[in-house]
Amino acid sequence: MRTKSSQILIGLMLAVAVLGLSGCPKKQAVDKPPVGEMGNTLNDGRFGTTATLNCGQGKGLNIGGSRNTYTVKGKCGSVVVGGDENKISFDGIETDLTVAGLNNTITYREGNPNVQDLGTGNTITHG
Amino acid sequence: MMSRLALGMVAAVGLYIGTFGLPMSGPCVGVAGAAPSPTCSSDLRECLRLSAKTGIYGARYVTAEDVAKCVEAFNACIHGGASTGGNTAPPPTTSPGGGRKGLPQHFAIDDTSGIVGDCRLNGDAMSCTQSWGSPPDWVQTWSGTVTGTLSGLTMTGNQKVHVLGDAGQGCTLEENYSGSVTYVFSLDGTVKITAGPVHRESTFSCAEPTSGTSEGGESQGTWSPIN
Numbered sequence: 028m029r030t031k032s033s034q035i036l037i038g039l040m041l042a043v044a045v046l047g048l049s050g051c052p053k054k055q056a057v058d059k060p061p062v063g064e065m066g067n068t069l070n071d072g073r074f075g076t077t078a079t080l081n082c083g084q085g086k087g088l089n090i091g092g093s094r095n096t097y098t099v100k101g102k103c104g105s106v107v108v109g110g111d112e113n114k115i116s117f118d119g120i121e122t123d124l125t126v127a128g129l130n131n132t133i134t135y136r137e138g139n140p141n142v143q144d145l146g147t148g149n150t151i152t153h154g
Numbered sequence: 155m156m157s158r159l160a161l162g163m164v165a166a167v168g169l170y171i172g173t174f175g176l177p178m179s180g181p182c183v184g185v186a187g188a189a190p191s192p193t194c195s196s197d198l199r200e201c202l203r204l205s206a207k208t209g210i211y212g213a214r215y216v217t218a219e220d221v222a223k224c225v226e227a228f229n230a231c232i233h234g235g236a237s238t239g240g241n242t243a244p245p246p247t248t249s250p251g252g253g254r255k256g257l258p259q260h261f262a263i264d265d266t267s268g269i270v271g272d273c274r275l276n277g278d279a280m281s282c283t284q285s286w287g288s289p290p291d292w293v294q295t296w297s298g299t300v301t302g303t304l305s306g307l308t309m310t311g312n313q314k315v316h317v318l319g320d321a322g323q324g325c326t327l328e329e330n331y332s333g334s335v336t337y338v339f340s341l342d343g344t345v346k347i348t349a350g351p352v353h354r355e356s357t358f359s360c361a362e363p364t365s366g367t368s369e370g371g372e373s374q375g376t377w378s379p380i381n
Contacts, residue, residue, distance in 0.1 A: 063218030070225070072202075072216030091202045091221030092214075107225050109198045127195035127228065145195035145232075 061092070068105075071095075085121060093128070106140070108133065126151060194231035198224055200307065201341055227341040257304065257339060258379040265347055265375035271300060272380070278304045280311065292327075294318045300335055309337040313349060325360035333370060339377060348372045 061072040068087035069080060077096040082088055082103035090097070093110035105123040108115065112130045119137030126133060130148035142151060201224035205216045216224075263271040263282065271282035284298030295318040302311015315331040333352035339345045350370010357363045 059217040059219050061215035061217055063222075065218065065222050068222070070218035070221040072205075072218055072221040074214045089221050089225040091205075091216045091224060107198075107228065109195075109202050109221075109225060109228065111199075125232075127198045129199075143232075145193070146199075 194228055198228040204338055223342045260380045261377050262380050263345055263375055263377045265373050280304045280309050292319045307339040311335055321358060328357045330355045343376055345375045345377045347375055
């Protein structure tokens with residue numbers, strides 16, 4: 028005849044077996060920043076921000092966020108805008124300007140980049 | 155009564171194991187399903203949308219790392235031979251994504267708990283057979299299946315898990331879990347897995363059966379084509 032104590036022991040054995048596993052590591056991970064430079068390319072994933080960025084001499088720039096107002100100093104190499112409704116003013120873009128997002132307003136004063144508008148509603152102005 | 159309560163408590167804890175191997179840490183933010191995206195640019199927008207997080211003050215953002223990954227996949231897409239307009243066939247690729255649209259017909263999903271899914275696509279119908287290579291010692295057999303519908307890069311479906319285990323003292327435990335599951339695939343070979351709510355039915359050879367429902371949880375895994 029099984030006693031209450033033995034049944035509780037069964038329960039405790041199972042509890043010990045399962046508790047050895049980790050919790051929700053992904054949920055507890057520290058969030059990484061929305062802005063960072065990787066391989067001579069600036070990556071910006073902010074939303075609703077007004078800021079000045081600096082490409083220096085030839086850094087690439089990837090804009091992944093939306094509804095930002097950016098002034099970009101220096102000469103950018105390749106630029107990719109994947110977000111939407113950004114207003115971005117560049118001193119200069121040297122190599123490529125690719126706009127894949129929607130309803131962005133982009134101006135660049137200097138450079139003769141290969142411009143590709145792959146989104147919709149974008150306004151790209153040179154000068 | 156006390157024994158039943160004890161076993162019920164244990165069975166609830168045992169959800170940690172049996173519930174698809176996902177930690178039962180409460181609700182995490184899920185991602186809604188995505189619409190089909192036929193172009194490189196729409197894939198990029200989708201990648202960024204799926205990568206967006208909410209900070210502690212409610213501000214939305216994408217990490218710089220995720221921006222870089224999404225743009226890398228985008229550049230591979232547009233430089234792989236497809237037209238910039240995207241109205242051409244997807245280019246070949248050697249990325250883990252297996253193709254501009256991401257998912258091949260036969261692929262594996264590996265979540266961080268060691269559960270591996272062997273998945274096949276038939277149109278938009280997806281099915282996976284799951285196995286757990288290193289379950290806890292008390293688990294004798296563990297098997298799972300996932301069936302669902304793929305829309306864009308998101309699969310919404312159901313998961314079922316069957317567990318047989320040693321409850322000690324010569325007793326056995328059999329559990330059946332079922333619940334909803336969502337896979338959100340990214341072009342960089344990662345997949346976000348959200349499961350729940352999960353319903354459990356437990357049968358003990360030495361005690362009365364129990365049942366319960368839990369919220370589920372979220373984890374991150376990887377996917378890769380199987381040739």
